[in-house]
Amino acid sequence: MRDGQQNEESTLETPLVTPARPQPRIYYGVNIDELSSDSDLSDVPDDIGPDPFLPELLSPPSPSRVHAVTAPTQKRHRPTKSPYFPHKHRPTFLTTLPFPPISHNTFGLMQERLAHDPFRLLIATIFLNKTPGERAMPVFYQLMSKYPTPADLAHAEVADITSVIYGLGFQNQRARKCVAMAKVWIEKPPEKGKRYKKLNYPLKGDSKDIKDGETLGDDDNRVAWEISHLPGLGPYSHDSWRMFCRDALRGIAKSWNGEGAKDPETFEPEWKRVIPLDKELRAYLTWMWLKEGWVWNKETGQRSKASEELMTTAKGGGVVVEEKGSDHLLVKEVERESLNDLKHEKRIERTAGEYLPGNSPKDGDEPGPEDANETINDAVVLASGRL
Numbered sequence: 001m002r003d004g005q006q007n008e009e010s011t012l013e014t015p016l017v018t019p020a021r022p023q024p025r026i027y028y029g030v031n032i033d034e035l036s037s038d039s040d041l042s043d044v045p046d047d048i049g050p051d052p053f054l055p056e057l058l059s060p061p062s063p064s065r066v067h068a069v070t071a072p073t074q075k076r077h078r079p080t081k082s083p084y085f086p087h088k089h090r091p092t093f094l095t096t097l098p099f100p101p102i103s104h105n106t107f108g109l110m111q112e113r114l115a116h117d118p119f120r121l122l123i124a125t126i127f128l129n130k131t132p133g134e135r136a137m138p139v140f141y142q143l144m145s146k147y148p149t150p151a152d153l154a155h156a157e158v159a160d161i162t163s164v165i166y167g168l169g170f171q172n173q174r175a176r177k178c179v180a181m182a183k184v185w186i187e188k189p190p191e192k193g194k195r196y197k198k199l200n201y202p203l204k205g206d207s208k209d210i211k212d213g214e215t216l217g218d219d220d221n222r223v224a225w226e227i228s229h230l231p232g233l234g235p236y237s238h239d240s241w242r243m244f245c246r247d248a249l250r251g252i253a254k255s256w257n258g259e260g261a262k263d264p265e266t267f268e269p270e271w272k273r274v275i276p277l278d279k280e281l282r283a284y285l286t287w288m289w290l291k292e293g294w295v296w297n298k299e300t301g302q303r304s305k306a307s308e309e310l311m312t313t314a315k316g317g318g319v320v321v322e323e324k325g326s327d328h329l330l331v332k333e334v335e336r337e338s339l340n341d342l343k344h345e346k347r348i349e350r351t352a353g354e355y356l357p358g359n360s361p362k363d364g365d366e367p368g369p370e371d372a373n374e375t376i377n378d379a380v381v382l383a384s385g386r387l
Contacts, residue, residue, distance in 0.1 A: 133352025
């Protein structure tokens with residue numbers, strides 16, 4: 001009995017053995033027993049997988065031979081259009097100019113006003129190259145007032161001319177061209193029966209068969225021109241001179257449209273053989289051909305008969321528009337009052353001839369300083385938009 005009691009007491013006094021904690025359930029390095037109790041994740045998530053960065057899972061790399069690989073680098077191309085500025089729709093028209101009624105005697109070009117003074121006409125083309133007429137013409141007349149003759153300009157200092165034409169840009173190049181051209185004009189002015197090489201004018205390859213300095217006579221069929229020995233003259237200068245001065249130099253007419261020709265019915269003026277790139281000269285030729293009832297192709301020089309509707313529009317005048325992709329300039333009817341408003345609003349361009357003095361000098365008269373100052377003041381008003 002005693003022994004039984006002792007065994008029972010010893011059993012009761014013996015402290016209970018704390019049960020061993022179960023091993024944590026670790027799957028792929030994650031102890032899922034430590035997950036929050038308020039989580040509904042009771043099973044191992046599908047997105048838990050072996051951690052490739054655990055040391056015990058990293059296996060030593062197998063021995064292998066390392067080969068150097070050269071990858072071609074691609075040059076980063078910058079966008080041709082800036083991503084920082086919104087795209088603006090560009091108009092389909094290239095230029096819009098006033099179009100006088102075909103009954104008028106003149107179109108309004110600078111070349112018409114200076115046709116009987118070829119030297120000044122060529123100087124003006126140097127000024128108008130890459131410069132609008134409203135800036136170029138006042139400065140041109142200011143220069144001509146200071147140096148009225150080719151001799152005066154030939155003996156002028158380049159620095160003095162530069163100070164006069166400084167606001168036009170390219171002033172050093174223009175000044176040197178003016179002086180150089182004036183010097184050659186005095187020594188060897190353009191003459192009938194003496195033509196010179198102008199490479200790639202009017203077409204590519206023209207004058208390749210002519211030596212530098214070679215002089216051609218009228219009986220030579222190779223392409224050459226009477227003014228091509230003068231320095232500083234490009235295609236625009238040649239086109240302008242051919243259209244308005246060449247016939248008079250050759251003595252076959254007194255003016256550019258066959259006036260004074262021996263046989264006006266069969267005479268073909270030089271302007272009909274010119275295919276210029278300048279917008280004003282193109283508009284002028286469109287107008288001149290419509291006077292004779294033809295639609296002129298500005299790219300090829302070919303012509304077709306104008307419709308009655310077009311002739312009616314041309315008789316009333318308006319504007320002439322050059323559009324992209326079109327071989328012909330379009331004539332659109334605009335009332336005279338509306339045309340003046342469009343000019344004032346600068347929605348249509350003005351020809352360079354409109355910036356010559358308002359009281360044009362007669363043929364042979366020299367423009368005076370008053371005319372030059374008047375033109376300059378008009379140009380300042382136009383530039384400020386106060387019309």
